[in-house]
Structure formats: C-alpha cells, structure tokens
Amino acid sequence: METMQTEIAIVGGGPAGLMLAIELGCRDVPCVLLEEDADPPAFPKANATSARTMEHYRRRGFSDEVRALGLPPDYPQDVVYCTQLADHELARFRIPSRSEAARRSALGDLSTVDAGDYGREAWPTPELPHRVQQMLIEPVLRARAAAYASVRLCLGQRAISLEQDDHGVTLLVEPSNGGAPWRLRARYVVGCDGPRSMVRKAMGVGYTGESRVQRDFFGGQMLSIYFRSRTLYGVIGKPPAWQYWAVNARQRGLLIAIDGVQTFLLAVQLAPGQGPADIDPRAVAHAVVGREFDFELIDRMPWVAGYMLVAEKMAAGRVFLAGDAAHLFTPTGGMGYNTSIDDAVNLGWKLAAVVQGGAPPALLESYDSERRPIALRNTAFARRMADSIGNMRPDSTLDEPGEPGQRARAELGRRLAAHVASEFNIPGLQLGVRYLGSPIVAKEPGPVPPDDPNHYEPVAVPGSRAPHAVVEGKVLFDLFGRDFTLLAFSRMGEAEKASWRAAAHGYGIRLDLLEVGDRSAHALYGADRVLIRPDHHVAWRGGPQADVGALLALATGRAMG
Numbered sequence: 001m002e003t004m005q006t007e008i009a010i011v012g013g014g015p016a017g018l019m020l021a022i023e024l025g026c027r028d029v030p031c032v033l034l035e036e037d038a039d040p041p042a043f044p045k046a047n048a049t050s051a052r053t054m055e056h057y058r059r060r061g062f063s064d065e066v067r068a069l070g071l072p073p074d075y076p077q078d079v080v081y082c083t084q085l086a087d088h089e090l091a092r093f094r095i096p097s098r099s100e101a102a103r104r105s106a107l108g109d110l111s112t113v114d115a116g117d118y119g120r121e122a123w124p125t126p127e128l129p130h131r132v133q134q135m136l137i138e139p140v141l142r143a144r145a146a147a148y149a150s151v152r153l154c155l156g157q158r159a160i161s162l163e164q165d166d167h168g169v170t171l172l173v174e175p176s177n178g179g180a181p182w183r184l185r186a187r188y189v190v191g192c193d194g195p196r197s198m199v200r201k202a203m204g205v206g207y208t209g210e211s212r213v214q215r216d217f218f219g220g221q222m223l224s225i226y227f228r229s230r231t232l233y234g235v236i237g238k239p240p241a242w243q244y245w246a247v248n249a250r251q252r253g254l255l256i257a258i259d260g261v262q263t264f265l266l267a268v269q270l271a272p273g274q275g276p277a278d279i280d281p282r283a284v285a286h287a288v289v290g291r292e293f294d295f296e297l298i299d300r301m302p303w304v305a306g307y308m309l310v311a312e313k314m315a316a317g318r319v320f321l322a323g324d325a326a327h328l329f330t331p332t333g334g335m336g337y338n339t340s341i342d343d344a345v346n347l348g349w350k351l352a353a354v355v356q357g358g359a360p361p362a363l364l365e366s367y368d369s370e371r372r373p374i375a376l377r378n379t380a381f382a383r384r385m386a387d388s389i390g391n392m393r394p395d396s397t398l399d400e401p402g403e404p405g406q407r408a409r410a411e412l413g414r415r416l417a418a419h420v421a422s423e424f425n426i427p428g429l430q431l432g433v434r435y436l437g438s439p440i441v442a443k444e445p446g447p448v449p450p451d452d453p454n455h456y457e458p459v460a461v462p463g464s465r466a467p468h469a470v471v472e473g474k475v476l477f478d479l480f481g482r483d484f485t486l487l488a489f490s491r492m493g494e495a496e497k498a499s500w501r502a503a504a505h506g507y508g509i510r511l512d513l514l515e516v517g518d519r520s521a522h523a524l525y526g527a528d529r530v531l532i533r534p535d536h537h538v539a540w541r542g543g544p545q546a547d548v549g550a551l552l553a554l555a556t557g558r559a560m561g
Helices: 015-025 051-059 063-067 098-107 136-145 198-203 231-238 281-289 336-355 361-389 404-424 429-430 494-505 519-525 548-555
Strands: 005-011 031-035 079-082 089-093 151-157 157-164 167-173 182-191 205-212 220-228 241-245 253-257 264-271 296-303 310-311 320-323 327-329 484-487 511-515 529-532 537-544
Touching: 005 015, 005 157, 005 167, 005 336, 015 031, 015 098, 015 151, 015 336, 015 494, 031 157, 031 182, 031 494, 051 336, 051 429, 063 098, 063 136, 079 220, 079 404, 089 404, 098 511, 136 151, 157 182, 157 198, 157 310, 157 361, 182 198, 182 336, 220 281, 253 281, 264 281, 281 296, 310 361, 327 336, 327 361, 494 511, 494 548
Parallel strands: 005 031, 005 182, 031 151, 079 241, 182 320, 484 511
Antiparallel strands: 079 089, 157 167, 167 182, 205 310, 220 264, 220 296, 241 253, 253 264, 310 327, 484 529, 529 537
C-alpha cells in the first residue's frame, strides 16, 4: 500500500482546515489536506464573517477579495424583524454595506464612514464584519492554500482511520469515488472534519454540553430552503436587508439574502415528528412572507439547532481538533465558523514553530488551554441568543386592527430591538478574545476590563488581541511581521536591537523590530516595548531593560513545565 509522508496532516477542508493550511503554507511547512468532497459546497451556510476573521484574512492578504463577495456593494446588511415579511416592520438594526465597510478598511477608522447601529466608536478595527456565504468563501480559501508550494490539497480523499505512536500519526485514506486506499504518515494530525469527526472519535474524545435543546424557534429539527425569486423584494415592499425575521404566532422563519438580487435561504422550524418531505417549500415560504410570489426551489437541507457542545479536550498527543470537530454551535451570533478560523490561526503558528525547530513540543500544549475556554465562551453566547429569540413568544393580537395590535407590535418591537443589539453589536465577543491564563503569556497584576460581548475596551494586557491603531496613515496591524514583532515606542539602541536579534536567532524564530513614534498608540499599548505574537495577540509588554531570553522562552513554550 502506498504511503505518503508529510509534517502536518489536516483532515477536513472546510474553513478551519483551509485556513490552517494557509497558516502553514505561508511559513513553508509541508502539509497535506484531506477533503472528501472534491467540490466546494453549493448550499448556503455560515453567512457571517466576524471582524476578527476579516482581520485574519487581512493578515494573509486577501480580506479585500473576501469583502468583494456577497451582496451588492451598496446593499444594506441590515437585520429586520416583521410580523410577516410583507406586513408590519417591528425593528431594524442598521449594518453598513460592504462598500461602506471597505471605505473604512482603507481609512483605518470611522471618521467619514457610516457605521449604522454599530456606533461610531464601538468597533476599533480596520475590518468590520462582513456578510457572505461560506460557499463563496471556500473557493477563495482553496485557491489561497493551493498557491503555497508546501501545501498539497488532496480533494475527494476520505480519512477513515487514525493511529498514533511516539513518533507520528498514520492515517488510512480512501478515494471518495472508489479506488485503492493509501496511507498518510505525519508528525501531527489536525481534525477539522466536522461534528461527526472521525479524528475526535479516534482520540476517544467526546463532546460536553447540551444538545437538541427545544425552543419554539431555533431549537430542534430545522429545514433550510434555498430558492430563487425575481419578485420577492417587491412583494416584501421594504428597504432591503441581509436578514428578515418573521415573528408571529403562526409561521416563524428567517430569510437570508444571498446575492441581493434573486437568491435566498429560508430557515423554518419543523414540528415534532415532521420531516423535510412533509413540508411544501413554496407554501411555507408564502406563509413566512404573508403573500404569494414566484418561487423556484434550488435545494433544501435539514439540520438541527439547539447545540452547545465543546470537545472534552482539543488535543491528545500528536492529534488536535479545530472547528466543528471541537465545538458545535447553534448559529445565533454567527460565531461557529469564526471560532474555527481563530482555532486555525492559533494552532498554525505553533505547529510551524515546533516543526521548524523554533519551539519545543511543549508549546502545543498551550493550544487547548487557550482555545477551549474561548469555545466554551462563544458557545454559551450563542446559546443565550438562541434562547432570547427562540423563546420569544409573539402575542396573538399582533395583527389585530386598532390600538390592541399597535400596542402588541410596539412592545414586541422593543423586545426585538434589545435582542438584535445584543446579538449583532458584539465587538467585545469578536475583538475581545484574550488568553489571560495562558502558560505562554506574561502575567500582569491588576484588574482587566470585563469580558462583555457588547462592549470592547481596547487594552494591551498580555494575552489580549493587539489593539487597532492608525500610525502615520497606516494600519498598525499591517506593519507587524509574519511571526513575532517587537513593537518599540521609544528609540532602540543598537545594543538592545542586537540583544533581541541574537535571542531570536538562538531560538530559531523570526522576529521583526518595529519602532513607532506615535504618542496615542503608545498610550493605547501602555508600555515602551510590546511583544506581539504571530496571531496578533500580546505576549508581553514592559520596558527596554527586559530579560530578552526569558521573554522569548516564555512566548515559545520553553518555560512551560
């Protein structure tokens, strides 16, 4: 049986696996990605890309390419709630169009850009969230990964078993359409193979948390209906939006605009005992809208809402989990795919450092200790938002004429306005990711701002995402190096520079020295010297008289254990 050798084997070619391949590829680390589907997905899902994910795409140079996908440039990415979609509008949350967000990316701030209901100071980032389907993003990720010489994409290949020993991991692989099985031998394996993960099962790791939580909506069996209509916007008769929610006592539903022209995705709840075949897609779409319109079914897919699951551990020996293999969400808040991208970025630089001799294997132990708490945090948020909207029971008087209906709609509108701001105005959730208890992050005394999903306070406390700043008209993130960066807010002498360079060279790591003479950025970061990790989290901050060797030893896992 043929055996292929590589450094890193990635099982699963969704966003997590592809982003991991990109992180390894940009560092020239040999890796093989196995994906059983030869073609990218053709059914819509995961339609919200977070600000943090867009920052990661910016780090690798393709955020503009992703930002160009999705709804038309000036199409509002609003979220609107109605009784039925063609009837009373109850609440609307305004979100900038992609052209407005792109102007902000170019400017680096909000000085001349309408931020909608996000608020002008709420999102200190050069990259606002973006609304685009995963089925459009994956081809970009595939092309970016394939462009690296060290990355081999094996599409249409299914990993069916895994065995690890003291020196590596062996995968048994078979072509999805038949053919001779073969083996893949790697130093490390990462399972990005979804909720039914073969890798997780081979590790003997289960999920913890809650599954199949029942709600009036977004709990239990759901059906997504992908369809085309050329008249629907005119029938709805409202300013366009990205999401339209029908909230009533008869037929609830969530309609998502795919191309802003004629393609849509409708999610509805199935009643207990109902199956997809029991639903007439056209009739249920008309019930959600409240009017008839031309309807052409493209496809439909059942799925289950009500999950809040996290793997018992995200690493075992030489095998790691990322993405849905490690955590499973109800899609409220849109954090499932985004948490997966953050997993890949965190793990990617660490695997590269270990494989290339820039860090000991102990560094990899920090992956579980950093990322599993974030998975628990993010799944808990998604659960709260699913409870908030899914258990919101509309009054039967919503459509009554006169004052009773007006009162009922006004009250429901107030509740929905509070909910939508909680679910979508979430700079703290997206930008406030921090690894304060990490074994590879310096400890600082003193309080830190609370972890609030709806409020983000930029701080450079070690473990935090490096705060966004604009320096001499340039986004500070764009000036960071590929791997570690020492950010200096006062002039570095030659001896100090030589000390940092010698220590980095001795450890076999890449370190860029960046001197920035900007007072506001200096005040934001709160120290003369700040060590930035490859994933743009702060590893340490302090003064020029630092123990350079000890700091780099800490940040690369040499001080662990």
